[in-house]
Amino acid sequence: MKRIVTKGIILARTNYGEADRIITVLTPDQGKLRLIAKGVRKPKSKLAGGIELFSVSDITFMPGRKEIGTLVSARLHTHYGDIVKDIDRTMLGYELIKQLNKTTEDEPEQAYFNLLENAFIALNTEHIHRGLIELWFVAQLLKLGGHMPNLQTDTTGNKLAADQMYNFSFDDMAFVRANSSGRYGAAAIKVLRLLFSNNSPQALQQVQGIEQVLKQIESLINTIQKTYIVL
Amino acid sequence: MHILLIEPDTILAQLYIEALERVGHKVSYVRTAEAAIHTADRRRPDVVVLEIQLAGHSGVAFLQEFRSYADWLDIPVILHTVVPPIPLQRFQYSLKEMGIVQQLYKPQTSLKQLVAAVNRCVSIQL
Amino acid sequence: MPLMYIARQAELAQKCANDPIQNFKFMQTHADMALQLVDSYLLSLDLKARQMSLELEPVPLSAVLYDVAHELTPLAKQRNTDIELVLAGKYGQVMAHPDGLRAALYGLGFVLSEVVHPKKFRNTLRIAAHRTRGGIVAGVYMDDIGELLRTNKFEQTTFVRQPFTNLTASSGAGIFIAETIFSAMQSRLRAGRFQKQQGLAATLQPSRQLELV
Numbered sequence: 001m002k003r004i005v006t007k008g009i010i011l012a013r014t015n016y017g018e019a020d021r022i023i024t025v026l027t028p029d030q031g032k033l034r035l036i037a038k039g040v041r042k043p044k045s046k047l048a049g050g051i052e053l054f055s056v057s058d059i060t061f062m063p064g065r066k067e068i069g070t071l072v073s074a075r076l077h078t079h080y081g082d083i084v085k086d087i088d089r090t091m092l093g094y095e096l097i098k099q100l101n102k103t104t105e106d107e108p109e110q111a112y113f114n115l116l117e118n119a120f121i122a123l124n125t126e127h128i129h130r131g132l133i134e135l136w137f138v139a140q141l142l143k144l145g146g147h148m149p150n151l152q153t154d155t156t157g158n159k160l161a162a163d164q165m166y167n168f169s170f171d172d173m174a175f176v177r178a179n180s181s182g183r184y185g186a187a188a189i190k191v192l193r194l195l196f197s198n199n200s201p202q203a204l205q206q207v208q209g210i211e212q213v214l215k216q217i218e219s220l221i222n223t224i225q226k227t228y229i230v231l
Numbered sequence: 232m233h234i235l236l237i238e239p240d241t242i243l244a245q246l247y248i249e250a251l252e253r254v255g256h257k258v259s260y261v262r263t264a265e266a267a268i269h270t271a272d273r274r275r276p277d278v279v280v281l282e283i284q285l286a287g288h289s290g291v292a293f294l295q296e297f298r299s300y301a302d303w304l305d306i307p308v309i310l311h312t313v314v315p316p317i318p319l320q321r322f323q324y325s326l327k328e329m330g331i332v333q334q335l336y337k338p339q340t341s342l343k344q345l346v347a348a349v350n351r352c353v354s355i356q357l
Numbered sequence: 358m359p360l361m362y363i364a365r366q367a368e369l370a371q372k373c374a375n376d377p378i379q380n381f382k383f384m385q386t387h388a389d390m391a392l393q394l395v396d397s398y399l400l401s402l403d404l405k406a407r408q409m410s411l412e413l414e415p416v417p418l419s420a421v422l423y424d425v426a427h428e429l430t431p432l433a434k435q436r437n438t439d440i441e442l443v444l445a446g447k448y449g450q451v452m453a454h455p456d457g458l459r460a461a462l463y464g465l466g467f468v469l470s471e472v473v474h475p476k477k478f479r480n481t482l483r484i485a486a487h488r489t490r491g492g493i494v495a496g497v498y499m500d501d502i503g504e505l506l507r508t509n510k511f512e513q514t515t516f517v518r519q520p521f522t523n524l525t526a527s528s529g530a531g532i533f534i535a536e537t538i539f540s541a542m543q544s545r546l547r548a549g550r551f552q553k554q555q556g557l558a559a560t561l562q563p564s565r566q567l568e569l570v
Binding site: 013014015016021053084087088090091092094095098134 | 283284288289291292295299300301314318319321322324325328
């Protein structure tokens with residue numbers, strides 16, 4: 001029977017029967033897979049979950065006739081072990097996995113795998129601000145889902161100006177020119193552009209003053225997320 | 232009712248056990264996530280009282296494992312933790328998904344409140 | 358922690374008239390502990406924020422270790438931990454800040470007495486000093502925790518929730534106190550070994566003052 005070798009990140013696990021497990025795995029080239037791992041639970045788990053979380057594994061599997069394939073082997077490739085040493089990072093990592101699992105269909109592109117792996121790398125790096133990782137992840141998820149706000153022109157089609165204040169229209173997903181009462185200025189728009197760009201959290205962390213601006217735009221991103229990402 | 236208490240601090244644990252046993256509950260006490268899984272396996276709890284900040288595997292890892300067993304999905308878990316409410320606020324969705332029925336902040340939760348929370352879980356099940 | 362112990366014990370005691378003296382003893386012990394820890398923590402925050410150093414003077418090390426062991430004993434007992442005091446060799450005085458040294462070693466003992474040992478129910482905590490080429494090493498040690506100790510990461514204890522996850526469920530405030538105070542005493546908290554046990558310790562310099570006999 002055909003065997004496929006790939007990399008995978010475990011998104012979810014359910015125990016099945018006496019000794020089996022069904023795992024949901026995100027791969028770069030085979031999409032999201034549901035695989036049955038036979039006989040892995042004899043005896044009852046010794047909390048291998050602590051290792052499976054936040055890891056990339058090399059997996060070999062056989063596609064099934066229906067939706068569930070069979071896991072032949074799994075070997076840990078990279079374990080981002082520092083994440084579990086911090087409760088806040090553990091909770092955030094778990095949250096990001098959940099979000100990604102809920103928002104991806106069965107055939108997500110490689111970009112989703114890369115996104116989650118990069119999130120693990122960032123979470124595993126102590127000096128990278130947690131809030132930055134969280135907002136960056138949501139921005140990237142929105143971008144992949146085609147829900148990126150317009151960060152170049154305002155609602156009238158004019159280029160966003162450095163000396164202008166704006167508010168944000170969620171209906172138009174664009175900035176609206178405002179007077180001095182506008183909430184968002186050049187710094188906020190610049191950081192938004194960075195969050196939605198291809199830069200990694202490590203690169204973004206180098207931007208001076210980014211943490212202060214994150215606070216300004218946090219609610220904007222979270223509102224867009226609640227609008228477009230159904231959890 | 233049988234309560235599984237997962238609490239790394241032995242002194243606090245003794246106080247909680249005494250409070251719960253005084254109202255008639257039976258308590259199984261463990262200090263680590265791994266021991267909790269083994270204990271739940273030996274005797275199914277009716278309610279779990281969980282500290283999320285544990286030595287070794289955290290309470291999050293415990294919940295991941297605990298909730299992966301179909302026969303344990305309906306067991307209510309009360310989070311009774313030293314982690315303050317504000318950092319946990321952003322994870323409400325995940326905590327609900329993991330079947331946390333109530334979050335209690337330890338420094339501000341009396342024994343009476345803990346017992347009341349456990350009793351509420353028990354009465355919902357009956 | 359000690360404040361929670363007091364509050365919950367007091368709550369239980371109200372419902373139960375048995376042995377009030379024991380209850381009050383319990384509360385007093387933990388109240389004293391809480392006061393000490395809060396003081397030490399505030400001092401550490403101050404030292405860290407202002408990058409201050411502590412003034413050093415000749416301090417009788419054995420007396421300090423003895424005091425710390427004595428202070429930790431009630432708590433350790435309740436945590437199924439035995440305390441041992443070991444002074445390997447003769448010591449005169451070391452250059453330290455007396456209250457700082459006491460607070461630092463107490464903080465270490467407080468955290469390590471909470472260690473959740475994977476295989477043992479009862480632990481032995483050793484408060485010890487021994488001579489090395491570099492000076493006199495004073496620290497707190499335990500069996501079989503070598504793999505569980507993280508080295509050179511103590512400066513993170515203020516920023517990371519649960520920095521010693523493999524060792525203890527504690528937030529590590531005691532480690533932060535010890536690390537900050539030793540730093541302010543021109544020393545450094547490190548992971549170390551003593552008589553086949555692993556632990557946390559710092560090197561202190563012997564006083565060169567002549568002792569009056």
